[in-house]
Amino acid sequence: MAYLLHQLLTRSAESYPEKAAVSAGGRVLTYRELDEQSNQLAHLLRARGVNKGDRVGIFFPKAAESLVAMLGISKAGGVYIPMDTQQPAQRAAYLIENCAMKGVLTTGPLLQALETALKAPLGFAMVSWQSLAEFPATAVPDCGQTTHDLAYILYTSGSTGRPKGVMISHQNALTFVYWCAGIFKICPEDRLSNHAPLHFDLSVLDVYNALEAGATVCMVPPEIAAFPSSLANWIDAQQITVWYSVPSALILLLLHAEGKFAALTRIRILLFAGEVFPMKYLRQLAGLLPDVELYNLYGPTETNVCTYYQVDRALLPAQERLPIGRACANTEVFAVTDRNTIAQVGETGELYVRGPGVTCGYWGDVEKTRKMLVPNVFQPHFEEKAYRTGDLVKLLEDGSYDFLGRIDSMIKSRGYRIELGEIEAAMLSHPAVREASAIPLPDQEIGARIHAVVALHDGIDLTAAALLQHCSSHIPKYMLPEFIEFREALPKTSTGKIDRVKLASESLAARA
Amino acid sequence: MESTRQQIYDFVAGIARQKGISDIGAGEGLTENGIIDSLAIFRLVSFLEDTFGVRIADDEIVNENFASVDTVDRLVTTKLERRPAAR
Numbered sequence: 001m002a003y004l005l006h007q008l009l010t011r012s013a014e015s016y017p018e019k020a021a022v023s024a025g026g027r028v029l030t031y032r033e034l035d036e037q038s039n040q041l042a043h044l045l046r047a048r049g050v051n052k053g054d055r056v057g058i059f060f061p062k063a064a065e066s067l068v069a070m071l072g073i074s075k076a077g078g079v080y081i082p083m084d085t086q087q088p089a090q091r092a093a094y095l096i097e098n099c100a101m102k103g104v105l106t107t108g109p110l111l112q113a114l115e116t117a118l119k120a121p122l123g124f125a126m127v128s129w130q131s132l133a134e135f136p137a138t139a140v141p142d143c144g145q146t147t148h149d150l151a152y153i154l155y156t157s158g159s160t161g162r163p164k165g166v167m168i169s170h171q172n173a174l175t176f177v178y179w180c181a182g183i184f185k186i187c188p189e190d191r192l193s194n195h196a197p198l199h200f201d202l203s204v205l206d207v208y209n210a211l212e213a214g215a216t217v218c219m220v221p222p223e224i225a226a227f228p229s230s231l232a233n234w235i236d237a238q239q240i241t242v243w244y245s246v247p248s249a250l251i252l253l254l255l256h257a258e259g260k261f262a263a264l265t266r267i268r269i270l271l272f273a274g275e276v277f278p279m280k281y282l283r284q285l286a287g288l289l290p291d292v293e294l295y296n297l298y299g300p301t302e303t304n305v306c307t308y309y310q311v312d313r314a315l316l317p318a319q320e321r322l323p324i325g326r327a328c329a330n331t332e333v334f335a336v337t338d339r340n341t342i343a344q345v346g347e348t349g350e351l352y353v354r355g356p357g358v359t360c361g362y363w364g365d366v367e368k369t370r371k372m373l374v375p376n377v378f379q380p381h382f383e384e385k386a387y388r389t390g391d392l393v394k395l396l397e398d399g400s401y402d403f404l405g406r407i408d409s410m411i412k413s414r415g416y417r418i419e420l421g422e423i424e425a426a427m428l429s430h431p432a433v434r435e436a437s438a439i440p441l442p443d444q445e446i447g448a449r450i451h452a453v454v455a456l457h458d459g460i461d462l463t464a465a466a467l468l469q470h471c472s473s474h475i476p477k478y479m480l481p482e483f484i485e486f487r488e489a490l491p492k493t494s495t496g497k498i499d500r501v502k503l504a505s506e507s508l509a510a511r512a
Numbered sequence: 513m514e515s516t517r518q519q520i521y522d523f524v525a526g527i528a529r530q531k532g533i534s535d536i537g538a539g540e541g542l543t544e545n546g547i548i549d550s551l552a553i554f555r556l557v558s559f560l561e562d563t564f565g566v567r568i569a570d571d572e573i574v575n576e577n578f579a580s581v582d583t584v585d586r587l588v589t590t591k592l593e594r595r596p597a598a599r
Contacts, residue, residue, distance in 0.1 A: 086546040223543045223575045226550045230574050252550055256570045458558060488558050489551045496550075 001178070003147040004170045006074040008177070008211040009035055010139070016188060016214040023238070024064040024219035031214070034067060036137035041072025043135035048124045050102055052077035052143045053150065057096060057104035058198070059083040059114070062219055065129060066198055067207060069105050070152070077143040078102070079150040081165075082198035084494050085110060091163065093117035095155050099165055099363045147171040153363055154201055156301050157493065157501075165363030166301045175357035176304035177208045179328045183308070184242065184269055184295075190215040191238060191266075195225070195245040200495045201301045202273060205244055228252045232260035235267070242269045246496045247277040254284055255434070255457070261288040273297035273305065275497050276403065276421065277322055278428040286313050298324035298403065302359040302372065302387055306331050309400060321425060323396060324403045331355040334378070335393050335401065342378060348394045350407055352376075354386040392419070409500075411440040412447045416478045420450075423481060426474035427454060432462040435490045437498050438481060439507045451507045452481035455489050462486075516564065516592070517585040523559050524581055527552050539580050548578055560584070566591040 002008050012021070013035035021034045029037070050056060056078045058069045066082075073080040081101065083092055092114055096104065103124035106114070111125050151170045155163040180186065192210045194217050196202035210217035218238045224230040232253055235243065250272060253261075270285075270292050277296065286294060294311035309325025327333045334342050335349030343349040354376060361369030376386040392410060393401040405421035412418070420438040427436035435455040440448040456462055464484040471480055485507075491499040514522075521536075528536050528547045542548040548556065556578070557568050566588060577587045 223541075223579075226543055226548055226553045227574050227578070228550075229570050249550065256573065458554075458561075488555045492549075492551050 002174060002212075004074070004145055004149075005151045005173055005177075005208060006038070006071045008174075008208055009038065009071050012211055012214040019188065019214060020216045021211065022064045022067050022217050022219070024062070024066075025221055027064045029064050029067070034071065037068045037132065038071035038075055039137050039139055040132045040135040041068055042075035042140040044126070044132060045073060045076040045078060045103075046140055047135070048103060048126075050076045050078045052145060054078045054102040055081055055099045055153065057081045057083050057092075057101045057106070059085060059092060059104045059106040059110055061085050061107075061222065062194075062198060064219075066219075067217075070198075070207070074151060075140055077145055077149075080152045081155070082152070082203075083155075084197060084199050086494060089113040089117040093119075095163065095165070096122070098155075098163075099153055145170070147174070148360075150360070154199060154301050164365060164368060167360045167363055168304075169360055171356050172304065172359060173204060173208065175330050175355065176204065176328070177212055179305075179330060179357075180205055180209050181212050182329065184209070184271075186210070186213040186215055186242065188214040190241045192217050192242045193235065193238070193240045193244065194219045195243070195249055197495065200274075201304060202244055202246070204304065205271070209242075228256035229260065232257040232264070236260070236263045239266045240264075241266050242271070243267055244271040244273075246274040247272045247281070248275065248492070248496050250285060251278075251281050254281055254288070258284075258288065264289065267292050269293045269295070271295050271297055273299070274495065276425075278425070279316075279319060279321065280429065280431070282311065282322060283316055286311060286316055296322050296324060299353075300387075300389055300391075303331075303353045303389070304357050306333055306353045306355075306357065306389075307401060321402060323400045324393070325400045328357070331357050333401070335395055340377075343393075343395045345395050345397050348392060348404060351389045351391045351393045351401065352386040353389060354384070358385070358387045409440075411450075413440075413443075413450065413478065416476075418448075418450070418479050422475055423450065423452065423471070423479050426471040426479075427452060427467060427481075429474060430462070430467060430470045432456050432460045433467070435498065437490055437500060437503055439500070439504050441504075441507060449483075450479070450481045452484045453487055453490060453503055453507070454484055455487050516588055517581065519563060520560070520584050520588065521581050523556065523563075524548075524584075527555065536581070539582050542578060542580055543575060553578060556584070560588055564588050564592060 013031040017032035018030050020028045021031045022029050056073045058080055070080050105126045108127050111127055147170045150167050151173050152168050153165040155165050157163050186209050192206050194203055194206035206217050224234055296309045297305045298307045299305040307324045307327055309323045332354045333351055335351050337343050337347055337349040361373055372388055373385045376384045390407050392404040392407050405419045409420040423438040424436050427433050433454055434457050437453050439451045441451050443449045468480055491502045493499045525536055577583055
């Protein structure tokens with residue numbers, strides 16, 4: 001077993017040197033090429049002073065070179081930070097300063113924008129890959145890395161204010177990769193899609209499970225990601241066997257390329273994570289791809305994935321929501337009730353996660369780390385931490401969990417406890433509704449007023465009154481939104497999730 | 513009345529502004545710079561259908577037609593020319 005992420009590459013490069021490791025933008029790198037080029041980059045980085053634990057940013061549009069960068073930095077002993085190239089330069093500069101990056105791998109124009117936003121000059125910036133050829137293609141000398149050293153930092157937007165850097169060690173990532181390898185039986189013949197941006201943790205599976213198995217990771221070209229019909233053609237042409245994305249990407253395919261699903265015969269596993277999959281779309285998907293194994297993966301960036309649920313087509317018609325399932329191997333999850341006991345069957349509580357897959361904390365933020373990674377009081381014999389997800393779950397009879405929503409999206413209105421996700425599920429169950437979000441607006445008198453923002457399917461009219469009528473048969477009256485706003489689409493974050501912060505601030509502003 | 517092209521440009525510029533991009537060129541790649549993503553594309557399609565009374569099929573929602581303001585204009589203009597009686 002590998003104990004450092006890049007060993008997954010070096011091992012597969014020995015077994016399958018001439019097999020395609022990555023395919024992106026019409027370019028293919030074999031395992032040998034990827035191994036050699038990342039060795040060259042590691043030598044280059046060492047020459048620039050990068051050593052064990054040094055942070056290096058990856059700030060250029062996704063390409064085959066992104067893998068060379070991730071693996072080269074890791075081989076040099078460094079910690080890589082994938083950075084969204086579409087974020088404002090100010091935010092990118094903040095990440096660089098926050099974790100004191102030694103340098104970045106970037107492009108000329110991006111560097112120019114960055115330099116105007118940075119307070120202090122960068123240690124180094126590499127904008128050209130030409131000089132790589134001057135360095136040896138052999139492995140760099142070992143710098144004493146262990147499995148507990150950091151492999152990468154993923155910055156996630158906090159619900160308020162500054163992005164926070166989730167630190168992931170080699171062991172954290174490998175715990176997840178080895179679980180996936182076992183359960184999904186990824187083999188050298190597999191072709192894995194990479195739809196998620198590299199700063200989003202879904203990409204960890206795409207990249208490292210491909211490398212672990214000697215399989216090929218195929219990056220979705222950015223110029224077709226927005227076009228469902230082209231994307232469906234691409235999945236077919238690339239002969240993708242394992243697809244992983246947020247549900248919204250699959251929903252767009254269902255809505256605008258339904259006729260192409262019949263051609264997608266190579267897919268054997270379809271994975272989704274990151275947000276709740278509305279049941280009506282999931283049923284449609286399960287019907288269109290009758291032989292494909294469908295899995296709901298759950299887990300905040302801090303835990304990679306910590307629970308999983310395989311969709312059971314026999315249960316699907318009657319299920320009101322999809323469980324998040326049970327813990328992955330080498331991981332324990334448990335729910336803590338508001339009485340501070342471990343939830344029994346039928347009880348709800350906050351989900352805690354324990355095990356080697358759980359993050360080491362937030363870069364440079366001891367306080368936040370202490371708040372989220374807490375001593376496990378249920379195991380008093382030695383010091384051990386558990387991660388508080390902030391998610392409310394219910395333990396089901398078969399030992400799996402239902403996801404009920406964020407604890408902080410649990411609101412009180414007129415004294416009732418209201419879970420916003422339930423309101424959203426009720427709205428989404430209407431056939432005309434494409435997207436829906438429930439927003440609580442603070443109210444001095446009744447605690448909170450609920451405002452809903454809804455996007456309908458094209459060409460379908462639905463009045464607020466009719467939607468409320470529909471909802472009233474699914475949820476109690478006190479949960480009905482007071483006001484429904486119709487929009488063409490709901491705003492999304494860079495990772496494709498509904499941007500609740502933006503919606504809430506817009507709703508507040510509209511009301512003021 | 514504003515030209516088709518100008519109306520398309522204004523709408524796309526509006527999307528760009530929401531994303532913090534202040535300046536776009538008519539021939540500029542809309543997907544490369546992130547102005548048109550999987551959500552914005554359907555806002556744009558609805559806008560074109562509502563404003564110009566054209567129908568854009570799922571198969572036409574591809575990069576070749578939505579690469580720039582110029583290509584979008586060509587798509588809409590071609591559709592409008594094909595059915596002069598409707599307007």
